[in-house]
Amino acid sequence: MINTSIDNTPNSIIISNPINNNKPLPYYQISKLFIMCGIVCLEFFFIHVILAILMKGFGFHGYFFQSLICSLIVINLMYYRYSMNKNIITLNTFIQEILKFNKNSFPTLIIALLGLICILFLRIFLYYCHIDTSDLFTNFYTDGQLDIPIIIDTLFFSVITEEIALRRSMLNTIKIYTQNPKNYLFIISGVWFGLIHFINIGTSSFTVPYVFFQMSYGMIIGYTFSIFTESLGIFPTILLHSMNNALAIINPFVFSPFLLLYATLSALLFIYLSHKLLITHSL
Numbered sequence: 001m002i003n004t005s006i007d008n009t010p011n012s013i014i015i016s017n018p019i020n021n022n023k024p025l026p027y028y029q030i031s032k033l034f035i036m037c038g039i040v041c042l043e044f045f046f047i048h049v050i051l052a053i054l055m056k057g058f059g060f061h062g063y064f065f066q067s068l069i070c071s072l073i074v075i076n077l078m079y080y081r082y083s084m085n086k087n088i089i090t091l092n093t094f095i096q097e098i099l100k101f102n103k104n105s106f107p108t109l110i111i112a113l114l115g116l117i118c119i120l121f122l123r124i125f126l127y128y129c130h131i132d133t134s135d136l137f138t139n140f141y142t143d144g145q146l147d148i149p150i151i152i153d154t155l156f157f158s159v160i161t162e163e164i165a166l167r168r169s170m171l172n173t174i175k176i177y178t179q180n181p182k183n184y185l186f187i188i189s190g191v192w193f194g195l196i197h198f199i200n201i202g203t204s205s206f207t208v209p210y211v212f213f214q215m216s217y218g219m220i221i222g223y224t225f226s227i228f229t230e231s232l233g234i235f236p237t238i239l240l241h242s243m244n245n246a247l248a249i250i251n252p253f254v255f256s257p258f259l260l261l262y263a264t265l266s267a268l269l270f271i272y273l274s275h276k277l278l279i280t281h282s283l
Contacts, residue, residue, distance in 0.1 A: 034188055037189065040173055043165075044074060044161075047074055048070050068157060071161045074164070102236075108232065108240075108276075108277065111273060112240055113243060115266070115269040120247055126258065151249070155245055155246060156242065158245075159241045163229070163238050166222075167222075167237065170189045171226060174189075185226060189226040190219045190220065191222070193225075194219030195218075195219075197218045198215060200214060210253065213255050213259070213263070221244065221267070224267075224271055228240055228277065231277040244270075
């Protein structure tokens, strides 16, 4: 009786997967996925807060070392948590994923790079034409000196930890709880990636309007970067994220029409590239 209703052979699983993938999840299951991804974000946030407090208590006041230690611990905890869940994620598989750089990623990366360079030149052009008069280079400086640790963290440490903890970890969380992840993982990941920026209220010098701008922009970027990760892998997504941050650190840190212009152009660029990947990879 059991064998007539459920065939456990590998071939029958492959045949039956397309049917399962088209079947929508009930609302309570979607809510569960959303909450589980929120827990991933909270873990990421509290790990950083606790480590920052501990390091300051032990005298590690250097921003560079705080970022480096936080990055290493977040990465290792993510691997440990998913190894406990018996999901195949190890440091070895992560390294293999980075080394396995698909040559099909180059067109996407080149288009993204050229697009972001065009937006950068637009920013510089408007600045020297005295149209956008917001500070251009001061985001690089602290007390009149070039702040190398901030730049390194913005371009590397924060990018790597966010992509591993808030993208790869989140996508794998969704895949644990559903057989049809493609219907949910991009949207849920994007929403939570935007919402997590709410912590900047009260913990940074950013104004409230700017933080809400970050949240909105983060949802769009989180959505597109999830598609990049799923179709190209985590390493190309890290490069794209770093390229995006390189543009962001010379944009004004105050909400303005010009900031909205640059963000809209970069968001449209990533939406265009992710849409091409959705079609190409049939995600």
